[in-house]
Amino acid sequence: MTNLDSSASVRALIRQHYPALTPSERKFADALLDNYPAAGLASITIVASNAGVSSPTVARMVKKLGFKGYPEFHKALLGELEAKGVGPTQRRDNWSAEAPETHLLNRFAQAVTTNLQLTFSHIETARFDGATRLLADAERRLYIVGGRITQALGDYAFTHFQAVRPGVTHLTSSSGTWPHYVLDMQPGDTLLIFDIRRYETNLLRLAEMVKQRGVAIVLFTDQWGSPISSLADFTFHCWVEIPSGWDSNVSTMMLLETMIAAVQEERWPEARERYERLDELFDMTHFFRKFT
Structure with a gap:
């Protein structure tokens, strides 16, 4: 199993590992990308059925993406969905809670540099x-x-x-x-x-x-x-x-x-x-x- 890149979205992980997926795993990946992230927010049984694959297929695919199991995969999708709707106040609170004790100039420079690299x-x-x-x-x-x-x-x-x-x-x-x-x-x-x-x-x-x-x-x-x-x-x-x-x-x-x-x-x-x-x-x- 690969190490999970916490900076990457589930969508990005699917694209990264797509060549290594089996045809049935790709079928689930395609269904998820077509209706992202909603198609992955239900139970493993339901999302597998909706995509026309088996639950073990879904379980194998999420592990190939670097997740320990479907619950961690599901949590990541929920986190992305929550992040989409975050407003300015919550964003500021999130950063303040995790801010290192360095000057804001340094934190900005590091964040922007990371954003450029990831983009x-x-x-x-x-x-x-x-x-x-x-x-x-x-x-x-x-x-x-x-x-x-x-x-x-x-x-x-x-x-x-x-x-x-x-x-x-x-x-x-x-x-x-x-x-x-x-x-x-x-x-x-x-x-x-x-x-x-x-x-x-x-x-x-x-x-x-x-x-x-x-x-x-x-x-x-x-x-x-x-x-x-x-x-x-x-x-x-x-x-x-x-x-x-x-x-x-x-x-x-x-x-x-x-x-x-x-x-x-x-x-x-x-x-x-x-x-x-x-x-x-x-x-x-x-x-x-x-x-x-």
């Missing part, structure tokens, strides 16, 4: 490259949206992608206007969406609407996973916990900047031509100061 270690290059090609494809119109906090990430993404490629639209922060954008979406278009805990119902409804229209979804979420994960074509989990009542966007921003750079390279030299034309327009408006 990038869980990204498969094929998935990253697939999302990059999707976002770079100018034949597909690109729509971008964020939530109450992540709207800033959406704005940052729009500013850069709009310079790199044509056909980019930033949805406003008012969800009441979103149906107007959906009205013009075509099959094959792409929606880049940011959703971290506490996940927003309006974003889920938007994702459901665009999915029905054949729009591809690229999702940036946290380590637990927004409900939109079940609808997304590409999902990227970013670790966000820090010694604060708030979650951090550092790892999400780092991944976003990496993807912006990758899309730029995918579209070069077309992107260079857009940059040059954009600079000409800025010169005409005297937007930037000239020092020479």
